[in-house]
Amino acid sequence: MTKIIEFKNICKEFKIPEKRTGKWSTFLNFFKRKYKIINALKNVNFSIDEGDIVGYIGPNGAGKSTTIKIMSGxxxxxxxxxxxxxxxxxxxxxxxxxxxxVVFGQRSQLWWDVPVIDSFELLKDIYKIKDDEYKDTLKLLNEALDLEQLLPRPLRQLSLGQKMKCELAASLLHRPKILFLDEPTIGLDAVTKLAVRDFIKYINKVWHTTIILTTHDMNDIEALTNKIILIGKGQILYNGSFDTIKNKYANEKIIQVEFAKPYEKILLNGYELISHDKNVAVFKTKKDTEFHTKAFINEISKEYDIIDFSVNSLSVDEILARLYKEYELQEK
Amino acid sequence: MLYKKYIKMHIKSSLEYKTNMFLLSFAQILVFVAEVLGIWLLFQRFDTVAGWTFYDSLLLVGIVMTTFAVTETFARGYDEFPNLIKTGTLDRLLVRPVSIHYQLFGAKIEFSKLGRIILGIILSVIAIININVEWNMLKILVLISAYVCGCVVIFSLMLVAAGISVYTIENLEFINIITNGSKELAYYPLNIYNKWLTRIFTFIIPVACFNYLPLSFLLGTGSIPMWLCAISPLLGMLFLIPCLIFFNCSLRRYQGTGT
Amino acid sequence: MKNTYVSIFKMEFKGELQYRAKAISGIATQFFWGIMYICLYMAFMSSDSVDGFTITQMASYIWLGQSFFALRFPGIHKSAGYEIANGNVCYKFTRPINLYNQWFTEYLGEKLASTLLRFLPIIVIASLLPTNYALSMPVNFTAFILFIISLIIGGLLCVSISMFSIYLTFVTLSPKGTTTIVATIANLLGGAIIPIPLMPSAIQNVLNFLPFRYISDLPFRIYIGNISITHGLIQIGISLIWLLITIVIGKLLIKNALKKTIIQGG
Incomplete structure (x- = not known):
């Protein structure tokens, strides 16, 4: 595999005005401004192979947009x-x-008041796309995204999901080798989300397009790729497969138990009590211990009368939250 | 051609809001009429200013109006530059394989100013008919070059304004001094002002080069050598060079800092 | 109830304070235009005075205009115009507040804040200029008091006229267009484009019957002594009547517009 994107020791500093707080702050800010230097990216290194889909994740303000902006020139x-x-x-x-x-999730590249197809025609000229190539591409995009009915309508009449479909098509008209997607599924309904994910996979397959996407929705990552780059506080914290991370937390189980009668106090050896309300309690396995159903039942029925219980692994969102916590990325 | 397509798109967009478009055009024309009325009222009371009659002054107004309207119609993208930065549209333009200047000319075309262009031309014609000038080829050429120079100088000012908005997005009112100030100032012969104002608007921002100086040549008045007055529009156009350099530097700086 | 308006007022003030560069460049702009206009009218006036309106008075008139720039121009509160045009105004119906009063307060706050931030530096610098260009002291103390009173009424009148822009925005959904139209009419007929004392006298007589000159022309002319105290008092009375009329009509129009919007569902 050839490397298509290489980032070597990239640093990015910003100077931003610092706002004072307090009683006279508005006045003070009015007369004199303080500035502080923000290191948006600190020595960032990574590379991406041609034809890969890579999820670029991290909390807000981690440096995702800055990276995308650098990559798009x-x-x-x-x-x-x-x-x-x-x-x-x-x-x-x-x-x-x-x-x-490039697709910037919440910003449109299409004209608000004219039919979408006209915007496409303009892009055709901007990218100097040949007529027959344009026709082929449009046909393919049309079939994959079901655009037929959207194209003759002005953008302002489309729903959020329909807009996103058109945005995706618009950024692919010139068949780019690399596609940057900045939060492509934000605010979309479940059906459209699935359609968008399918489409991204499809484009990757037919055109071998390298795709870098930032998202807060871990289900996007699960559905699309196994390769993630985790960024936090301007540094790359993890670069590798998502499965590895999932396996790391695979042992952790959440057990919800329903009792026959309410208990005042509940204590269970070897398990951590997370919450307890009358006759329902939630436990977590302790670190580095595996969960065995039989052992658990034995242990709990010694003292308590239980009706039902369920065992769950951590959800992808919880894994991410755990990951952020581990790297101390959570905003205070 | 790409630019033609841009124009088509803008017409289509504008037609989506006919009332708005009509009202804006009407408002534009009204502002313009009010300004001319003001000037007319002054001349009603005072007859001449520094030896210039109402119609002499009206030609100044005609040139200023027409050139401002033309530039504001077609170079609106530069006027909207701070907005392009704020809304992220500039980022979008930067990821396209076409020069930024070409895209900025296409980014916004303000058709509501078309009425002003027409009125500016009408005023110019009325003034040309009524002023006391013996026309010859050279004089016609000087007058035409004055219009061209006007567009170039105003466009250059827009470039500077757009460039500044990269550094500070709040500072747009300051640009009013230069842009609107030079507009208002140029309605009247420049020699009536304080000498410092006159110097600033001749040597630093060459407003005089597209109205006072070429018109002095046409009317054969003033104390400046006639040949200098005649070529002044050509000299004024040189103003574009530093402004363009400044804008391009600012754009590079934008790419250094982002928003 | 009173508290609501006070806090709206405060918000506008704070909002205005955020824009430091805007205020500073605003002052510079006003100053530059002031000098320019004075030069211009001096060139026109050439002789020392026109029907008792002297060059010194003219200079003061211009400087007052530049200092109280914001109070002279009817316009529309940025967010109000935007909300009406895109239909978001319907969310405002959910609040227990009279919309006319809210918009009035908001806009008054915006105007007052931007005036208070800017007028002092201009007045100070303008007073220090050489004689013919300078802002003079008010002719006497009584005139000064009347100036303050008429200026306050003028500011309120400016805002009450601005309310017509809001009404017209409801009708046309084009805040920019309507504001420009209303402002241009008010400027020309109120002496903000050409000072009214420099207009032909026939025109001046007509303008006396319209509300616009009571926004700023009246207070300025009281200050420079171009209008006597007695006349000033009478005209202040007239301006109060105009204020009342414009508020009543404005309230009725906006009530009407709101009713229609509610029926149409925004």
Whole structure:
């Protein structure tokens, strides 16, 4: 596999005005501003193989957007080197951007008041796409995303999900080698989410497009890829398979128990009590101990009268939350 | 051609809001009429200013109005630059394989100003008919170059304003001094102002080059050598160079800092 | 109830304070335009005075106009215009507050805040300029008091006229268009484009019968002594009547517009 994206020692600093707080803050800010330096990216290194789908995850403000902006040539890093498909994105911009497509989740690239198809035609000219190639591409996108009825309508009449479909199509009209998706499923309903995920997988398969997506929805990651890059506080914290992380937490189980009668106090050897309300209690396995159903039943029925219980693994969201906590990324 | 397509798209967009479009055009024309009425009222009371009659002054107004309206109609994207930054549209333009300037010219075309262009031309014509000038080829050329120079200088000012908005997004009112100030100022012969104002608007921002100086040449008045007045529009166009450099530097800085 | 309006007022003030650069450049702009206009009208006036309106008075008139710039121009509160145009105004119906009063307070707050932030530096600098260009002291103490009173009424009148922009925005859904139209009419007829004393006298007589000159022309002319105390008092009375009329009509119009919006469902 050839490496298509390489990030070497990329650093990015921002100078932002610092707001004072307190009684006279508004006045003080009015007369004199303080600035502070923010290190949005600290020595970021990673590489991505051609044809991969990679999930780029991290809490808000971790540096995801900055990375995407650097990769798409909008921002120049303070120091460091970045080679994408043989180009440095912020140099020879016009040549480079022909190879990429970008979808910024909540910002549209289509015209608000004119039919979507007209915007597509404009993009065709902007990217100098040949007529027959354009036709083929449009046909393919049309079938995959079911755009037929959306294209003649102005963007402002479309629902959020329909807009996203059109955005995706618009960023792929020129068949880019690399596609950057910044939160593509944000705010979408369940059905559209599935459609978008299927489409991303499909494009990756038929065109071999390299796709980098940022998201807060771990189900996107589960559905699309096994490769994740975790960023926090401007640093890469993990770069590898999602399964490895999942396995790390696979031992942890959550057990919910229903008792025949309410108990005042509940204590169970070897298990951690998370919550307890009258006759329902939730336990967690202790670290590095495996869960055995039989042992659990034996242990609990010694003192308590139980009716029912259920055992669950951590959800992907919980795993992510655990991961953030481990790296102390949680906002205080 | 790509630009043609941009124009088509803008017409389509504008037609979606006919009432708004009509009202805006009407408002634009009203502002314009009010300004001309104000000038007319002054001349009603005072006849001449520094030897210039109402119609002499009206030609100044005609040039300023027309050139401002033309520039504001077609280079609106530069005017909206701070908005493009705020809404992230600039980022979008940067990921497209077409030059930023081309895209900015296409980004917004303000058709509501078309009425102003037409009125500006009408005013110019009325003034040209009524002023006391013996026309010859050279004079016609100077007058035409004055219009071109006007568009270039105003566009250059927009470039500067757009460039500044990269550094501070709040500072737009400051640009009013330059842009609207030079508009208002240029309605009247520049020599009536304080000498410092005159110097600033001749040498730093060459407003004089597209109205006072070429018109002095047409009317054969003023104390500045006639040949200098005649070529002043050409000199004024040089203003574009530093402004363009500044804008391009600002854009590079934007890519350094983002939003 | 009173508290609600006080806090709306405070919010506007705080909002205005956020924009430091805007205020500073605003002051610079006003100052520049002031000088420019004074030069311009001096060139026109050439002789020392026109029907008793002297160059010194003209300079003061211009500087007052620049200092109280914000109070002179009817407009529309940014968020109000936007809300009406995109239909979000219907959310406001859920609040227990009279919308006319809210918009009035909001806009008054915005105008007052931007005036209070800017007028002092302009007045101070303008007073220090050489004679013909300077802002002079008010002719006497009584005139000064009347100036303050008429300026307050003028500011309120400006806001009550601005309310018509809000009404027209309901009708047209184009805040920018309507605001420009209302402001331009008010500016021309109120002496903000060309000072009224410099207009032909026939026109001046007509303008006396319209509300617009009571926004700023009246207070400024009382200050410079172009209008005598007795006349000033009478005209203040007239401006109060205009204020009342515009508020009543504005309230009726907006009530009407709101009713229609509710029926149509926003």
């Amino acid at each position: 909008i921002l120049t890093p303070t120091t460091g080197e970045c080679i994408i498909d043989g180009y440095t994105p912020w140099k020879n911009r016009k040549e480079y951007v022909k190879n990429i497509g």
